[in-house]
Every structure is written in structure tokens, then in C-alpha cells.
Amino acid sequence: MDAEKQKTLKGSFSLYGKGLHTGLNLTVTFNPAPENTGYQIQRIDLDGQPVIKALAEKVTETQRGTVITSGEVRIGTIEHGMAALYAMGIDNCLIQVNGPEFPILDGSSIMYVDKINEVGTVEQNAPKDYYIIRRKIEFKDDKTGSCITILPDEQFSITAMCSFQSKFINSQFATLDNIDNFAREIAPARTFVFVRDIVPLLEANLIKGGDLDNAIVIYEREVTQESLDKLADILKVPRMNAKKIGYIQHKPLMWENECTRHKLLDIIGDMALIGKPIKGRIIATRPGHTVNNKFARLMRKEIRKHEVQAPIYDPTEIPIMDNNRIRELLPHRYPMQLVDKVIAIGPTSIVGVKNVTANEPFFQGHFPQEPVMPGVLMVEAMSQCGGLLVLNQVEEPERWSTYFLAIDDVKFRQKVIPGDTLLFRVELLHPVRHGISSMKGYMFVGDNVVAEATFTAQIIKNR
Structure with a gap:
């Protein structure tokens, strides 16, 4: 009956690339950390090298990514790295970054997963502190129609259902029944953006580092050739035929539902900020970083109410000792x-x-x-x-x-x-x-x- 043990990285690794929103050249380094410290992120480019504990209540922005803040210190686009840590069973990690966000890499979690597999993990002495779901917990956003529900299950599993309000890409769903399959089924799924959203995002001072190598671009509403050419020039990508509706990226889709698989990846990254690994099944309808964070905060409150969980008891089971x-x-x-x-x-x-x-x-x-x-x-x-x-x-x-x-x-x-x-x-x-x-x-x-x-x-x- 002895509990599964906590894990950390066996060694450190670094990844390099530009920031999705800032366009800066960034380096992020993942390091081993002592047991019971959780996930901590350090801005090594700032005076004093401040550390922020990666928890749901630290999230201050959720537009096109998850941003955590402490005072004047902010760190964004953390969700892909957090998803990899959580899914690979790592409980404790110190992450150092030399700028205000993680590099976007290829827009997925696969590079993090590959590096974790390369350096390996090590078991620690402290028991892994699962929070076991005993009853239905739900958060609904009536304005957006978003809903996240978690139900009892023997392990962590998740289903995401998305509606994109698009004739080209409408409704999809994706399921991860076993977290051990994350590396193969979910981690390679890339972030995505609709062409119609690019100009508003640029006007909001976002996606300065976005390109066709780190995102799936969906062109599903025809615009004039002049408008599309102007946008291509701003993004410094080749011009394309405005009549040709479809996906625009250098690497073809890995799955027909890759966008929803990425939404599922984002949910895992945002759930990592709950602070404990979960045993339960998540069902997410129209998920996004905002509703994900509201649900994670709800879970944090639930965990505080039941800081120490009762053992599971089935009175019909034959006892170990009578x-x-x-x-x-x-x-x-x-x-x-x-x-x-x-x-x-x-x-x-x-x-x-x-x-x-x-x-x-x-x-x-x-x-x-x-x-x-x-x-x-x-x-x-x-x-x-x-x-x-x-x-x-x-x-x-x-x-x-x-x-x-x-x-x-x-x-x-x-x-x-x-x-x-x-x-x-x-x-x-x-x-x-x-x-x-x-x-x-x-x-x-x-x-x-x-x-x-x-x-x-x-x-x-x-x-």
C-alpha cells in the first residue's frame, strides 16, 4: 500500500527559441528541485532573480496563453512546459528563463517531452500527494458556454470538446484515457490561430514571434487579395492565393483534430497549476485558458477544504486483517x-x-x-x-x-x-x-x- 514517490529531473536541460508574443530570443532551463517544492519559475534576467511559484492564483492573464505574475514580475506562455512536466509525472522542478515568457519552440510540448526523456527522472523520498476526486466538481461560464467537469476515476484522464464557430473547422473532440500516452498522442499537437484573429492580436501587442513553423494558421473566411498580401508582409511570410481556403503551415496536420488535441494539451498545462497531481476524469466543453484557470482555482479551494484526504473504503471488500x-x-x-x-x-x-x-x-x-x-x-x-x-x-x-x-x-x-x-x-x-x-x-x-x-x-x- 506504500504510496508512489515524488519525482524530479535527473539532470538539467535547456531549450532555446523566440517568444510567441514578445519575439525575443529566449532560453528556458529546467532543473531538479527538492521534494515538496512543486513547480517554481525564476526570472534570471532580473535583479534578485525572483522566483514565482506556479499556482493557479498567480495567473493574471489568459489571452492567447497563461501568464503568472508576482508584483512587477511576469512570466508568460508557460502552459506547454507545464503540461510536459505534469504529464511526465514530475512533481518538483525549478525552471529558469531569461525573459518574460517561455520560448514557443514548435508550438507544442514535444520538445520538452523529448528533453525530459533524454535527461531522465529520479524518485524522491516523499510520497506523491495525489488529490483523489470523490464527487463531481464543475465550473460553468454561462456567457461563453464553456464548462469543465471532473468526475471520480482511478487515474487522470481527459476529454475535450471544442466548437470553433467556423464552417471550415466546426466541432471536434479529443480524448486522453491514459496519461502515459501523452507523449505520443497529445504532446506534438501545435497551437493554432485563425487568420481573422491575427490583426486584433497584433494590435494587442501579441504574437510578435508567431510564424508558420510554430503555429497552425487557419484561413477559413475569404478576404481580398490585397488584405491577405498586406498581412503576409507584416508576418514576413510568403504571399498566398486569397481564393485558397485551408490550413497554412510548413508542416501538415498530424491529426485531423490536432487543434482540439492542442486544447487538451493546454488544459493539462493549466491543471498543473493546481499544485497536486489529480486522480479524476476531466470533461471540458469549449475550453480555453480563462475557464481552465477559473476551474483550477476552484480545485485549489476544494483541496484546501480537504487538505488531508480520507482513504477509500469499500465495506464489501475482504479485509487484509480481520x-x-x-x-x-x-x-x-x-x-x-x-x-x-x-x-x-x-x-x-x-x-x-x-x-x-x-x-x-x-x-x-x-x-x-x-x-x-x-x-x-x-x-x-x-x-x-x-x-x-x-x-x-x-x-x-x-x-x-x-x-x-x-x-x-x-x-x-x-x-x-x-x-x-x-x-x-x-x-x-x-x-x-x-x-x-x-x-x-x-x-x-x-x-x-x-x-x-x-x-x-x-x-x-x-x-
Whole structure:
């Protein structure tokens, strides 16, 4: 049951190119980073080399790209690099860039993916902190018709559905059922732009670095030859026949739905700013950076509400340890045996269950008119679960017992009453040494943490 570990890069790599919006020559370097630091982006061209943590609430602009800001410092066009990090399972990375945006490269994520594969990744000590979707979460924008929904799933998956309001390219959808297929199915998909949008974007001081090598250009509404020639001259690209409707780029489409695959890529890049890897299925209708960011912010709020998630519990599954096995490991008997079964166990963690009934003897005096489980017994129940974790690893466990040495950081968040089903999650904080174990325990009712504590115990052979 031990959790998957966090990852970072095994070494550093750099990529070079012009910025899509600034037209500047830029270098971006991806570096290994310590565990639990997430994604951080550093402007090495500025005094003090300021660092911005790449999180959804740092996003200040979403027109034709995602821009994060801290004070006067801004970094844009980050979504393709973020998508590659997230999809390749990298949790911690320090990114250094010598200008206000990442280079656009070929308009996709594939160069980032290739470099990540080239330098490799390394497993770190800290567990990978997934946020597991337990219920439907949705954000709708009634003005645009955009909607992003996330549903429970055993892994991260995503479907994007786009409507481009164009006779030439109308409705498309793209699906990524397994994140392991990102490099092959999504990463090479390039960004795109409609000819009708180019002039407004140039007037907004954007896409100064756009060309036919880093974007798919869609010419789907005929304009005069003079207008098209003038635009081609501004972009410094060859003139073309104004009568010829279609895609304009040096490299042909890789897929008929490449534009929607790129939209899916952008969603992943924007979801990387949630701050945790997700297990859930995203369904996005008419996505874009603006709605993506609003949804990512909603997810950030949801995660803060459930900072520590309850284990998944299916009462129909056969337990890892039943009551009889627990009695073989623990010396406790009625009325002090406070763990009914164990549903998951590994070398450093365990999940146990107790069903609290109205017949518990402590309810007779605590309190007759308002039955509440005593806090000291809640801590005792967590420690018994921890004792099962440790004693399960020794020979002749019946000859050993665990005893408290210290109890710290105890918090009670909600009372426990008859009818509650308690879930315990206990993790070793350090390897057991000289018979001493230090553990962190959580107790849940449903999705809510009702108690937590850190405790140290000693394993002693019985007389």
C-alpha cells in the first residue's frame, strides 16, 4: 500500500527559441528541485532573480496563453512546459528563463517531452500527494458556454470538446484515457490561430514571434487579395492565393483534430497549476485558458477544504486483517480493542476501520444524554492501528506490546457519536530504531478529519 514517490529531473536541460508574443530570443532551463517544492519559475534576467511559484492564483492573464505574475514580475506562455512536466509525472522542478515568457519552440510540448526523456527522472523520498476526486466538481461560464467537469476515476484522464464557430473547422473532440500516452498522442499537437484573429492580436501587442513553423494558421473566411498580401508582409511570410481556403503551415496536420488535441494539451498545462497531481476524469466543453484557470482555482479551494484526504473504503471488500488476526497481534480485548479490521497495509503505512455502535461501554458515562467517544480513546484507537503496522513486521508478535512514550500535536476537529464508521490512516514518520517508532495518525468520518495526533511508541517484549 506504500504510496508512489515524488519525482524530479535527473539532470538539467535547456531549450532555446523566440517568444510567441514578445519575439525575443529566449532560453528556458529546467532543473531538479527538492521534494515538496512543486513547480517554481525564476526570472534570471532580473535583479534578485525572483522566483514565482506556479499556482493557479498567480495567473493574471489568459489571452492567447497563461501568464503568472508576482508584483512587477511576469512570466508568460508557460502552459506547454507545464503540461510536459505534469504529464511526465514530475512533481518538483525549478525552471529558469531569461525573459518574460517561455520560448514557443514548435508550438507544442514535444520538445520538452523529448528533453525530459533524454535527461531522465529520479524518485524522491516523499510520497506523491495525489488529490483523489470523490464527487463531481464543475465550473460553468454561462456567457461563453464553456464548462469543465471532473468526475471520480482511478487515474487522470481527459476529454475535450471544442466548437470553433467556423464552417471550415466546426466541432471536434479529443480524448486522453491514459496519461502515459501523452507523449505520443497529445504532446506534438501545435497551437493554432485563425487568420481573422491575427490583426486584433497584433494590435494587442501579441504574437510578435508567431510564424508558420510554430503555429497552425487557419484561413477559413475569404478576404481580398490585397488584405491577405498586406498581412503576409507584416508576418514576413510568403504571399498566398486569397481564393485558397485551408490550413497554412510548413508542416501538415498530424491529426485531423490536432487543434482540439492542442486544447487538451493546454488544459493539462493549466491543471498543473493546481499544485497536486489529480486522480479524476476531466470533461471540458469549449475550453480555453480563462475557464481552465477559473476551474483550477476552484480545485485549489476544494483541496484546501480537504487538505488531508480520507482513504477509500469499500465495506464489501475482504479485509487484509480481520478481527481474529488483529487479536493475534494486539493484546487488547473487550472493551479496549478499538480496531475492527485493517483494509490496507504496507511497510510504512496502514488503514484501519472501527464501527462505533450505541453499545460501546464508554457511552454509558460519556455522556448518557449526549453520547460522545472520549478523545483519549480516539488517540488510543489510532495508536492501536499503528501498533498493528509495527507488530505485523516482527516474528512472534504475540510476545510483544507497544507502549506510548509521547503524544504530540493532538487535534480534535469533530465529535464521534454512535453510528459513525471511523477510518484510521497511520504512517511511520521514521524507520523503527531500537524498538522506538514515531507515527502520524489521522481519524476520519466520511471525508472529514475528526482527529489527528503524532505519537511515539516503544515495542517491548512481554514478560
